[in-house]
Amino acid sequence: MAALSAAEQTVDTEHFSESMHSLSSDAEAFPADSAEQHDFVVDFIEKEVGSDLKSLKNVSNLLKKLTDENNVLEEQVLTVSSSVPPKVSAALSAAEEARCSLEELLKKERLISNMLHQHLQGAQPWMDNLGQILNQVDHIERHMEYLRCLQHIEELSAAVQQCLMTSSVWEAIRAVDSMAALDTGLSQSACSHLQDFLRETLHFWHKIIKDRLTIDFEKVLTQLHWPIISPPTQSLTPTASSPEISSQLELLVTQLLALQTSDDLLSQKDLASGKGGPSAQTVSLATPTSLAPPLCLPIQIMLLPLSKRFRYHFFGNRQTNTPNKPEWYLTQALMWMGNSTTFMEEKIQPILDRAGADISARVELCRGLLSLVQEKVASDASRLLYDDALFSHLVEEVLQFEKELRSNHSYPAALPGLLHLLLEDAVLQKWLTVERKMAVEKMDAMLSAEGAWSSQYKDISDMDELKAPDCAETFMTLLQVITERYRALPCPSAQLKFLGLQRELVDDFRIRLTQVMKEESRCPLGARYCAILNAVNYISTILSDWGDNVFFLQLQQAAVSLGDDVVLRDLGVLELGRLASLEGSLFEGLLALLDRLKGDMLGRLLEWTMREVIEKARPYGQDRWLSLPSQHDLSTMTLSSSACPMMLCVRDRLLHLHQSLSLSLFQLAWQGLADRLNKFLYQDVRRENPQKHCLCFYDLSPTSLNV
Template identity: 40%
Template sequence: MSIAALVGSDQLTQDGDDDELLLSVSAFIEKEVGSDLKSLKKLGKLIEKMTEDKIKLEEQVLTISSEIPKRIQSALKDAEESKQVLNQFLEQEAPLFSSITSHLLTAQPWMDDLGAMITQIEEIEQHLTYLKWVSQIEELSDNIQQYLMTNNVPEAASILVTMTELDIKLQESSCTHLLSFLEFSRGLVMLILEKLASDIPCLLYDDNLFCHLVDEVLLFERELHSVHGYPSTFASCMHILSEETCFQRWLTVERKFALQKMDSMLSSEAVWVSQYKDITDVDEMKVPDCAEVFMTLLLVITDRYKNLPTAPRKLQFLELQKDLVDDFRIRLTQVMKEETRAPLDFRYCAILNAVNYISTVLADWADNVLQQAALEVFAENNALSKLQLGQLASMESSVFDDMINLLERLKLDMLTRQVDHVFREVKDAAKLYKKERWLSLPSQCEQAVMSLSSSACPLLLTLRDRLLQLEQQLCFSLFRVFWQMLVEKLDMYIYQEIILANHFNEGGAAQLQFDMTRNLFPLFSHYCKRPENYFKHVKEACIILNLNIGSALLLKDVLQSASEHLSATAALNEVGIYKLAQQDVEILLNLRTNWPNTGK
């Protein structure tokens, strides 16, 4: 009989939960006891075990039943506290959120500006990195050029190796489209070169068409290199213009049109007026319009040929410019000779200003493409020694030195004419002053107030008028040279023709000193701080003539008894004499008539 039959049929009809329990119990008994009746003896032990398990479970249930409420109560308490803290946080969150939102709104423009600035900085850093590479390449190139000029081939080769290594580093580029674009540009340029090669022979002997062609080629070259980044190492239209037949024709046309421009320019009266005459700050050099137009013409020619591919071609243009400068100098000289009878007139001064301006600009051009072209040609042809190349490279000499020397000679000649003309006028005005009776003039104590000699007025008025006239017509540097040259002649004239040609009593010496120090010297105080230093002979002669009797006698004795030159020099220096020689001072002392009756 099975265990299931013993349980009873009424227990097998309970609800689902009881059925599952019964089935579990039945399965457990079936497993532990089985269908063997002999196994029923195990039921006692099984019941005992189950009883023990029941007791343990009841104990655990009792224990848990007593601890869970405490834990639940503690958890509820913690939850309540957490809720209170959370409420506090929520109360603080609202104003904090409002404050943060307000701060973000306030800071947003700053953040936008800062973001834009950071973007600019990053872009500038990229540009700076690029420029550093370019600067490094330029520095290496300059060093190679310098070593080649001085024939130092080993050093040049060493730097070339460095540049090659740098080039290898820069070969890898992600900008492959640029290489494709440049190759495309080079292909187009090659087509243009073929077209030019076929068209130029037909245009060589038509000046207008040929000039138009050259202008278009130059504009195209400038745009190709500056706008599209076309490398100078690629073939260009300048190579066509550099071919012998075309180049010689270009030179001829440039010379022809430049000479025509000079002819038309010098035929107008307005070219001698500065276009900036009403603007003082700009018109410091008082440059006439003809000089400015001429130098602009030279600059335009330079701009047209500076991109020629070879230095010898540039040098040929340089020779053309030198010829034009010399031609313009000759034309200015011819106009100047027509004005030599009136060297103070406006046109003569304008010519002088033009010569000075051209000379100054040519001296400033020593460091440009003209100088570099000459250096390159000389280096290629070994025409100069290493020392001469070094001097040219260090700008101790200029390719325009010959022209500058001729212009400086012309400038000095014109200034000398002006100085001589003014000096003649001053001498004519000084005739009465020269005949002044210096022996019979009253002493200073006999006069209430010292006043200018009436015979000196024509001299000073003439001098003042000419200084004012030339200050307005000459540029500052020329006028400075003019008045210094005039002062040098005037100083010697007054010293030799007035002072040494007369004798002076006490009143005559005092009057001479008053005329010089209070009237003549101040005429030049506007041009220098201490004008008396330019009248050294006159100033020191006045000192000697106005020494008091005791000092004059003592000085005369020292000069007569001095056995050594040093002692005489020291005595002269003590009274302020540095320019005049001992013999000159002795002559001046003998011109004094107010000696004591002792005869000394």
Template identity: 30%
Template sequence: MDVKGKVIKLFNAEFGSSLNNLKNLDYFQAKLDSKKSDVEECLSLASSKAPSRIQAAVEDVNKIVKQTDEIKEQSENICSLIEKCLQQENKTDELQTLIDDISYLEKSAFYMQFIECVEGVSSDLESSLCSNIDEACIASYVYLKDTYTKIELTLCTNLKSFMRDTVQYWFDQIEKKLTIEYNEILKILKWPFCGNNSGAQFTHSSTTLTEFKIVTEHLFHLQLPDSLVIKSTTGLESHFPQVCLPVTLLVQPFITRFRYHFQCTKQTNRRDKPEWYFTQLLSWLRDHIDWIEKMVQPVANGTNLKKTDVKVEFIRSLAKLAVNKLYSEMDSILYDDKLFAHTVDEAINFENELRSIYQYPSSEHATVLVLSQPQFLSKWLAIERKCATEKMDMIFSSPNAWVKVVGFEEDSKITECAEKFLLLLRSISDRYNKLPQLSHRCQFLDLQLELIDDWRVRILQLLHEHFQDPLQSFVPSILNTVHYVTKVLEDWGATHLYMELQDYKVQALESANNELENDFSEYLMKDIDVSITVFDGVISLLQRLHKKLMKEIIDTAITSIKIKSKPYFNEKWFTMPGEKEIAFFSITPTGQPMFQEIYNKLHIMDEVLAKELFKQAWKDFAMQLDQFILDELLLRNQFNSGGASQLTFDIKKSLYPSFGLYTSKPEILFPLISESCSLLNMLLGSAMLLLEALETEEENVAKEVLADVSIYELSPPLAIKILKHRMDISSR
């Protein structure tokens, strides 16, 4: 280590890292000077052995002394600066203390001024209250209330508590006084307008009405801050927001009467007659709602306070009475199915009337709220299922189940079974569509879907019986019924009620899909993609039944045609006389039974099937006849020119007219027969050329050749077969 390093190490060891140790600098210098003197005495500069080394050491020591002096000077400057900073900080602390004291005094003064102001307003309010100056009382109270609202977030808990108590105290005092005044005015007005007072609403003096409106306005202004309003958080009470003071006082006489008649031992308080208290509430509402809208609502609108719908609050108060009464009765009737069902009906009718007649908003709760409670909802569902099953038993056991109902459109041929079943489903919807929660509505929807499927299964069980001729049984009526119910369900699926439930079900499936494994989630997503309405599943099953019944009817008709057609089809078509050999053509005698049977079947189908179904039926019937005559007559016989002409005459004069009653161009229904007759009646030369072209050309070219002679439905191979059934061609 060099000398400089040793010196630095020595200084660090002596003074360390604290600036306070620099005060020992004088002592350290004296110590070094003493050591220097000792060294100088020990060394002789006259020595000839080491003059250069000594000289170098002396120079190093001198440098160290010089550096020490510089460090000493710097340390003194630093100490001086530190002392000045400490002095400055002490002055700042003293100043801050003064500022804090001043601020505290100012806040205390403001606090006292605030208290004095509140006490002053309270004193003025008390004077106004004693002097019956209601307007001044309200103005002072509103000032106190607004002041409390402004300091609600303050950390001064005592001040906030003082203001809260003050506002609550004066609210109670003013409310007590105004309540007395209001009740006196209501007594003069003969409120409520019940019994002997029913006509009193039309006999009020203008002075009394003016006083009523003034006190009503004061009551509207007399409101507690939201934070002081005691809100119920348990039970059904939590679903009913507090109403304004005027409505509270207006409703009080009704509450008293309601308790007297329906919550005491009076004969009117009967569990088996819930319609009594529902009817009474609706009667009160009917007799007073117009007067409230006319006299109270304008006062509320003129207060410039938050929007208050007096009509809604009045209805809410009466609905709350019904809810509390209904809830208190439900447990005692839970095991009486008949009474429970009756009570549910009355509760639903009550709410429906509130909403339909008085436009009570859907966001407001009423009696259905009670029915949606879990213990009552499950019972309601069970009774709905039980009653629906019993009604379906009655529907199917009725002797008129498949009889057409008079009064509906004749073309629809609606049966009693269809009408009553849809009425059953609609009544269930009408009862549950006011439930506030979609999940609850979906439970009833699932019940409806179960009932529809049960209805379908019952029909299938009826169809297991053997019918020799479905057209002569009630199968057409069943088909009409299935068709009509399917159409109605399709229409229902597009309504808001069921579209909303479908959206809810889709969201529930998507939510479940996110929580399940991939394989099963894909299965759920298929349901989401395929289902457009909630009835798609049952509609698909009903449409399958519809197709089965339609096919059965058409197949049976075709079978009877086949039986009647055998003699006609076995005619010797290859030996019949031509046009030149007979004076005129007439219907082939053996064909008359078949054509008559075709006409009869069409007539019966027209009589027993709904118009839309019959339109589908005669088209399907014609299509099968077309194929049947082609297969069994045209492709199984040889035709000379007379036979071809006779067949064409029979078709045009007997087959087409039977269908001409339902369409202007019946020949379009029988393209295979029409085109085959054209080929059979074609001139021999043209027929030979056509046959040659069909046999030599490719299929696409052959189709074009057929199109040139107006043959569009027959394929080239089939056209060749028809041409070869001509005697003039097959005999060559």
């Protein structure tokens, strides 16, 4: 049996080897699938047989298992294959039926298409004839509509004429309003001749009604002593005919308000077509249209005598029209506003309120007068661009006018004043140039003045904490005045340009202080050197306060949001982030330069002081300390006589610094001096002679000079 088993095992082994050889041959015969099949077979043999030769006896069982699985798969394939032909046959039959149906449908579609084409060809003449008839009907309808519109215009025109003949002003105004509404409705029409005819008719009747109401209104105003040129000497007391005049005034104001719609429409049309006249165009360019609604019609009429006076005095060849006296016409406009306030509030405003008009009579009058001033300022500003003195004077007067207009006359901030005229590119650039030029001239003057380095508050201790020299205080006052001038500008980008100018001036002044400091560096303890140090500290303190000011914080946010190149140039992402989060300030760069200059000057001052102290300390360092009595033998601690000159020098210099420097600088100075003196005594003096260790305990303790 053992021999038989061995023989069987040999046979199985040989059979297995032949199978593997066969698999290898198959893999070579089918290279496309050989890689995957070969790997699969190798993995399978490795899993089932392994590397143990004794396990080859299981090959027969494995072969039988695989044979059975193969037979099962063949039966399944045969079963499926036997059921496939009937299904395929049924599918082919269905496809054939569908093809036949599709051919039938295509035949019907071609037949119907041919019939439809023949029908359309037969109906085409009818369609052409019908289209011509419809075009004729449409053409006739448009002509009829055109004629109806023309007839309506004629009817409205006749109605206005009839109403004016019978003095029915209200009916005439309603007819004119109907014309205005019709004109608005035809704004998108291509009938230009009809539009022109309607507009001319509207303008004709509107002018007649407006002129008639204007004449009556001016008569009533004359009876009420309008215009009020000078300050009223007495209140507006009612006259004998006051009730009648008041009723006439109210009637005329109400009728003029009713005529406002057509007046605004015609004004817009004239302005769009360039027929508004040069003055109207100048005002329209000087005033932002988005912020300037049309003036109330009654106020326009009330402004006529004032406008005539203003143009007579300040636009003609009169002596009052002089470029070096802009305050004349600016003051005149403010006086008229103030003088007319009572009349507008007592006489006109109640009528507007009863008519339901949401209008302030006083503000409307100010707007009308302001339009005249805007026209005059715009004209003068363009003519004075090449005269620095006159241009600077004009800017000063305009700023003062704007301030009084907003404060004394309560002119709304939402309405434009005169400042927007200064924002025009050429005017703004000229303003910046003049501001820079005048500031530089003033800096030269203040630095060369006789009392430039003395404080005007030196005799008042309570007001002289910073001990700022007169030149530094004058310079910061100059910057503050510049700030007040551009603070009210309505444009943040323009404000940022002035801020950039201020930063340039501060840096220029710092450079000038540095130059003067280098000239005075030979004597750091001199009065001028200390004054320069106080000036640097004063400017740094003021700029730090400005960094926390609400106005400059708002400018900081505006600079970040606008990405202003003038203010934010050379700043990295980190610095921009600090500005956006309000952690930094717009003056950080200048403060760093000023602090560096302050530190250098203070260090040079302390070094100079220590030289004197060290010179006075030489006898003290040469004492024979071993010959001195022990501190235990002394009843009281005393100062060595050789140390007295040194300590007197320290005292005198500290007193001098206290009198010359501001409190904050003196704090830094005496702390720095004490630190240097400590190092000198406990390091330098002891290092020169090791026997002087008792110095620390004989004259001074280490803590006596600590601060």
